[in-house]
Amino acid sequence: MKHIDQKVPTTLCAISTTSSAVNKTGSWRFSRPVFIDSIPPCSYECPAGEDVAGFMYLAANGRFEEAWRLIIKDNPFPAITGRVCFHGCEAKCNRAEHDEAVSINSVERYIGDYGLNHGLTVNNNSAKRGEKVAIVGAGPAGLTASYYLRLWGYHVTIFDSSALPGGLMRYGIPSYRLPKEILDGEISRLRQMGLNFKMGTTVGKDISWNKIDRQFDAVFVAIGAHREATLKVKGIEKKGILNALRFLREVNLGRQPVLGKRVAVIGGGNSAIDCARVSRRFDANVTIIYRRREAKMPANAEEIKMAREEGVQFLFQAVPLEVCGNETVAGLRLQKVALKNANSSDRGQPVPTGETFYIDCDTLILAIGEDVNKEDLPRHITYKRNRVETGHMGRIGDSKFFAGGDIIDTPRTVTHAIASGKRGAVGIDRFLAGLPLGKSSLDPYRLGDSENISFSLTTSTVPFPKRNRTREVVNYSNLNPFYFDRRPRMKTGIIPAEERARSFQDVVISPIEEEVTTEARRCFNCGSCTGCGNCYLFCPDLCVKNDPDGNGYTVDMDYCKGCGICVQECPRGAIKMEFVRE
Amino acid sequence: MYSLNQRFDNRDIPEEEYMTPGHVACAGCGAALSMRLALKGLGMPTALVIPASCWTVIPGLWPMTSMKVPLFHTAFEATGATISGLKAAYRKRGMDNICVVGWAGDGGTFDIGIQALSAAAERNEDVIYVCYDNEAYMNTGIQRSGGTPIGAWTSTTPAKNPKAVPKKDIEEIMLAHRIPYLATATAAYPGDLIAKFKKARTIKGMRFIHLLSACPAGWKMPENLSVEVMRLAVLSNIFPLYEVENSEIYRQTIIPEEIVPVERYVRLQGRFRHLSDHDIARYQEMIDQRFERLKERFDKTANA
Amino acid sequence: MKKVLTGNQAVAYGAMLSDVKVVAAYPITPQTTIIETLADMQAEGIGDFDYIRVESEHSALSVCIGASMGGVRAFTATSGQGLFLMHEMLHYATGARVPVVLANVNRAPALPWNIWSDQTDSISQRDTGCIQLYCEGNQEVLDTTIMAFKIAETVRLPAMVILDAFWLSHTSEPVDIPEKEAVQKFLPSFDPGDMWLDPENPRTFGSVSMSDVYMEFRWLIQRDMERAKGVISETHTEFGNLFGRNYHQVEGYLTDDAEVVIVCSGTVASTGRVAVEVLRSEGKKAGMLKVKTLRPFPSDEVKNALRDKEKVAVIDRNFSPGAQGVWAQEIRSALYELADSERPLLYGYIAGLGGRDINIGTIRDIYERTSQSETPEDADIWVGVKYV
Structure with missing residues (x-):
């Protein structure tokens, strides 16, 4: 009416109908969340570079064929490695800091066996090469x-x-x-x-x-x-002295080895343990002689434990001085050694103490390596x-x-x-x-600074989206442990020691599906987006959305204020904040 | 694409959004998140009444709004009454299916609005009253309220003279009105929060939902820790999550596997920076005692 | 149908006949019998409304605002302190543009405690944007209540029906109660248009508005308050045509040749009518002007009614400390627009505060003082105040 020089609003009071979406609050931001794909420590540790987080997720969902197909991208023998791999992955498992490491080996074994039992095959690439x-x-x-x-x-x-x-x-x-x-x-x-x-x-x-x-x-x-190493001790030419690899080969060919009742195995590696355990299965009394302490044995700790359970005896910090007996082995004279400079990183140098002793034996197996x-x-x-x-x-x-x-x-x-x-x-x-x-030509397949090649983690988008691959290995502090309850590791079924010492049957009882899926669910799937929805759900600004390409989630940068809740609440460390000048 | 080994199975969360982005809540605002989740639980048709609070500002300046539900901004102390009138109108117009929700802060609930709220509760009005509690007058710049915890710094309780008295026990105040439903919830437990709003919608009469709602600016902590700090409030029994039916049947809906010391909650927040270890130990005792009393009620229900 | 009703009962009948859907009730003397009557009406099924027994007047008006935002006709009643407590929500109702109607039984403000008639309560709400309609008798009370809804809903502003404590509220008079069908013809069911919280059309009411638009929204209130002047007149006319009872924002009595025009409102007007007759019978040229509306203020009507009059005496049963009688101020402002030659002298009188009687003698005194004075004094005269 009077004194109005401006168009007045059309509603009687301040009635708002324009979506706040016109207000691009992204301009408030000084850092932004970025979905990343970091390296799980298990995969980093795995020489084959297997996508453990991926196959665990698939196994947890009962998708065993997909799990198998994921593994064989990197390892053609999951049923074998599921048995014989010394699974350094489990030693690095972040779950160990939470409760107990995931039994990766058992799950891999089940998946490998699944492939065999279901006759899964691999299709060759259709592209034919002439070479x-x-x-x-x-x-x-x-x-x-x-x-x-x-x-x-x-x-x-x-x-x-x-x-x-x-x-x-x-x-x-x-x-x-x-x-x-x-x-x-x-x-x-x-x-x-x-x-x-x-x-x-x-x-x-x-x-x-x-x-x-x-x-x-x-x-x-x-x-x-295959070149057998030998010991430079007196009497080493006597009968009754066997080389570890040849001994194991004989047994694996199904032949009866020439074995006495009292077997001494020299060495601290896995083949020493194999020889000892095989000897036990031929009813021999077995002693492993190793020059350092048990903790310094190169052999796998689980193998040592099983050997001991099967009745193998150990003699540590001793070195042979002489093989006794006339033509054939009748005993060993040994010298006690002390360890110089032994600490957590150094295995220590054995030094003679001068103290000698004698043990009875009729067979000596040398498991001291091959060149x-x-x-x-x-x-x-x-x-x-x-x-x-x-x-x-x-x-x-x-x-x-x-x-x-x-x-x-x-x-x-x-x-x-x-x-x-x-x-x-x-x-x-x-x-x-x-x-x-050159070295860099492998970079697309390498996990961070690891020498190992991983095809599954670097080329497959199954089961997780792979975006912004980082060179960082996920550690426990990158995770949000709240989202994982505490559950004990599965118990691997082992045949009782007396029974296994009498047989060449697989000492491990194959797990059943339910045990495997339960165990696979314990996996944190470190560093991967499993689509759990936390980032979407906890965003106060409604800017985390399903990626239209089905590639996990995306953040609408028009509105993201950069609070970082999504990063904090990501259970798996699959998002990080990045400071940006925009 | 959901992982099965999560604590929460987020697949049950309704996908529909009743807010739009572009609202003007601070980064990391617990109140904005609480509203977003609450509306998912409430569903439609719903009408909102909001008194003076941060939420007066959050939806945006005219002519903008971030709300996809009708919203009326009422006066600070008037929520309990305004929702009563609104619900009566819908009832008279045969629109009783519209769920009327009052959404007030701790100041608007514990302090200035308690009179109208108490009256609405006594009348057992068929409404849902939500208190999103960020434990101080945040919109005016962090002044102490009846919801501010003992020992906290605010701009009217300086660190040299922090709040000397504990927070009002708003739950017990409300339960003294014999209301049909009361619940505590927090956005750190979205499934629990949404389930409570869903349930509240099905109940007739006064329903009161108390939401702990982190305020990074007022609690003096990094924005990314909003959810973490609300979670710690639950895990330390500072803010137990429970519901009460007919003001009698208490049920703890989230039972922490391990109780976290209150110190972890307190030490995340600058508003408690001045507290000594001795202060925190005393606070722990208070929290333990309060939870003990609550636990007796949970147990009573469990054993009934 | 004629019935002997108190002013408060008349209010209740007016609200009931207007088909209110929500009544918010909180007791305060001398208003209480309004809500008591409404409670009985609701209990007996005479009125089809929700009756919400709130805990304060603040909540009473808040309930009405909420109900109005839900799209129904809402009503409440109060007095004195209660109205003061409502003050915030009166501003709010205006800002929200809700056509809530309330009745205010004028009561003197405390302290000292006093429950009798005094306009200071409603006068204090002058700047809230609430339409104010003052009544002289119980029939007018009933009729005005019905008209208030029509006026409020037409301009989407709250309206207040005002009646004097006890003189009207508790005094019985024969009142013609219109038929409900007739009232419905005059005042059809409330149509909120799109001004309600509709989940099908979700909007936010009352968003924060910055200085770039706040003034525009406030200007709309002023525009519609100005518009209300015409709406009130039209409503009076329409009501008169239907029911045969005519009301005016400004109503003169024997003013044509009056040397002193006594200006008053509320029940003082009925006393004033008799007083003027008495003075006329004594050969004194007295006249009276009754003003029904304080907001919007009918300045043109006042101006026209008082143009070329010699002297005007304004009786204020209220006062604004430091500025004195509010009606006098309003009328003085209206007269300012007249040319010097047309403008009467204005005398302000404060009278009847806290229920003190304003009788024929009081008005005669006022007439005499005005008539004998050559120029008004600097300040209003407090009539009958002892020790002054």
Whole structure:
């Protein structure tokens, strides 16, 4: 009416109908949440780089085939590693700080067995490659390399001097740890992929290395370490002294070993334990003699425990001085040693104390390691500390030869062999494609600063979205432990000690599905978005939404005020705040 | 895509949103989050009445609003009465299905609004009264209220002379009115909060829901800790989560597996910075004693 | 139907006949019999309304505001202290633009305690944006209550029906109670339009408004209060046509040749009518002007009624400390717009505070003093105050 120079509102009082969505509160922000994909410590630790968080999630939901398919992206033998892997992953499991580590090994074993029981197979890549690759040695490294190369379409021929493939998995590991039908099952899947096996063929003898060189575009060498080390003590030439690997091979071939009633095993590694436990199964009285303390034994602690339960005796801080007896072994004279500079990081140097003693025995097994037999390998190979010297992907010099397994500088376990086979396969693939093989060329598949390759974590978006992969390993403090209740670790069923000492049956009782799903649910799925909904639910500003592409969640930066509640409440450390100047 | 090993199964949370982003609550505001979750539990049709409080400002300046439910801003002390009148109107118009909700802060509930609230409760009005309790007059700049805990700093209880008396026991005050339903809830436990609002909607008569609602600015703590601090209030028994039917049947809805010392809650917040270990020990005793009394009631129900 | 009713009963009948849906009730003397009558009406099913027994007048008006936001007609009644307690919500009702109607039985403010008639309570609500309608008799009380709803709902502002304590509230008179059907014709069912909390059309009422728009919303109140002047006149006319009883915002009695026009409101007007007749019978040229509305203030009508009059004596049963009689101030302001030659001299009188009787003698005194004075004194005269 009077004195009005402005258009008046059309409503009588302040009635608001415009959505506050016009108010872009994102401008308040000085830091923003970013979905990240950090490295779970288990995967970081796993030589094969398995997506443990992923397969645990799938197993927890009863999706075993998917879990199996996820594992075999990185490891063609889950039923084997589910039994024989020493599962360093569990030692790093964040759940150990919460209650107890997740029994990753048991879940993997179940998933591996699921694959075997359901006859799951792998389809080769449809892309066919013309190149031919020779794999020399059908142990875990060679088989793994052949698996990947075949998967990618190459023609693969495997040479091995033994009658059956598997290498030490068949001839070294006793069947109470790895039943032969499991091994055969896993290998038969590889056969179905169209691998050409030339068994009973020793390269360098039955076929020359030159011929291999000529006939194949690339060669992966993984023949293992077979030169037996020996002790420089008096009487070492006597009868009744056995080499560990040969002893285990005999037993694995189903032959009755020549074994006395009182067996002494010298060594502290896993093969010493294997020899001792096998000997117990032939009713021998067994003593393991090791020069350092029990805690410093390289053997796996669970193996030591089971050996002891089965009646194996231990003698620590002792070294043999003389093998007694006339022609055959009748006893051992030993000297007590002290350990110099032994501490948590150093195993300590044994020093003689001068105090000697004697034990009775009629068989002595030397489990003191094996070296690479250079005579079995091509001449152009160079060595470093008695191992084949290789580049980052196992390549030997500038040649078409690649190497893996026990002949290269890597810990001598099945899982490390698998890792080396995979690395070699990647190397050969790149070599044949004319791509560089420098250290950085593996970066897309590596987890942070780890040397291990993970295809599942770096290339698969199943089951979790993978965004903004970081180089950081998730630790317990990155998690929100409130969202995980406390539940005990599953109890692995073990056959009673007296029973197992009489048999070569698998000592572990296979878990049932319910135990496995329950255990898999204990997994924190560290560093991965499992779509739990916390970030969405706790956002006071309604800006966390389902990603339209089904890739977890997204934050609407138009409105996010940067409070960071989503980061705080993410159970798994899959979001972080990033300071930004926008 | 939900993980099964979570404490909460968020799949049951209604997806519908009754607020829009762009509201002007501070970053990390517990009150904004509480409203968002409460509306998910309430569903529609619902009408809201809000007295003077942070929530006067949060929906936004005219002509904006972040609300997808009708909202009337009433005077500070008038919530209990305004919702009574609104509900009566709907009843007379045959719209009794509209759930009328008063949404007031601790000042508007414990202090200035308690008279109208008490009267509405005594009349057993068919409304839901929600107190979102951030334990001080936050919108005016953190002055102490009847909901401020003992020992807390506020701008009217300086650290040298912090609040000397404990928080009013608003639950017992309300239960003395013999109301049909009372519940405590907090956004740190969304499933519990939503279930209580859902349940409240099905009950006739006065329903009172007390929400602990973290205020990073007023509690002097980082914004990202809002939910964490509300959770610790529950885990330390400072703010037990329970419901009471017919002012008689007490039921603790969230029973913490492990009780956290109040110190963990207190030490997260700058408003308690001046408290000595001795002060905290005394506070712990008070909390224990209060919970003991409540526990007797929980047990009585459990054993009945 | 004629019935002997007190003013308070007349209010209750007016509210009931207006088909209110929500009544908020809180007792205070001398209003209490209004809500008691309504309670009986509700209990007996004469009135179809929810009756909410609140704990304070503040809540009484809050309930009405809530009910109005729910889209129904709401009513309450109060007096004196109760109205003071409602003050905040009167502003609120105006701001929310709810057409709540309340009755106020004028009662003197404490301290000292006093329950008798005095307009200071309603006068103190002058600036709340609530329409104020003062009544002279019980028939007017009933009729005004009905009209108040129509006026309030037309301009979407609250309205107050005002009656003197005891002189009206507790004094019985024959009152013609209109038929409900006739009232419904005059005042159909309440249509809230879109001014209610509709879940189908969710909006936020009363958002924070900054200085860039606050003034515009306040201006709308002023616009509609101005508009109310016309609406009140039209409503009076329409009511008169239907019921045969005519009301005016400003009503003169024997003013045409009056040398002194006595201006008053409420029950003083009925005394004033008789007093003027008495004075006329004595040959004195007295006239009277009754003003029914304080807000909106009918300044044009007042101006026209008093133009060219010699002297005006305003009786205020209220006062604003430090500025004195409020009606006198209002009328003085209205007259300011007249040319010097047209403008009468204005004399202010404070009388009848706290229920002190304003009788024919009082008015005669006021007439005499005014008539004999050549120029008004600087301050209002407090009639009959001892020791002054």
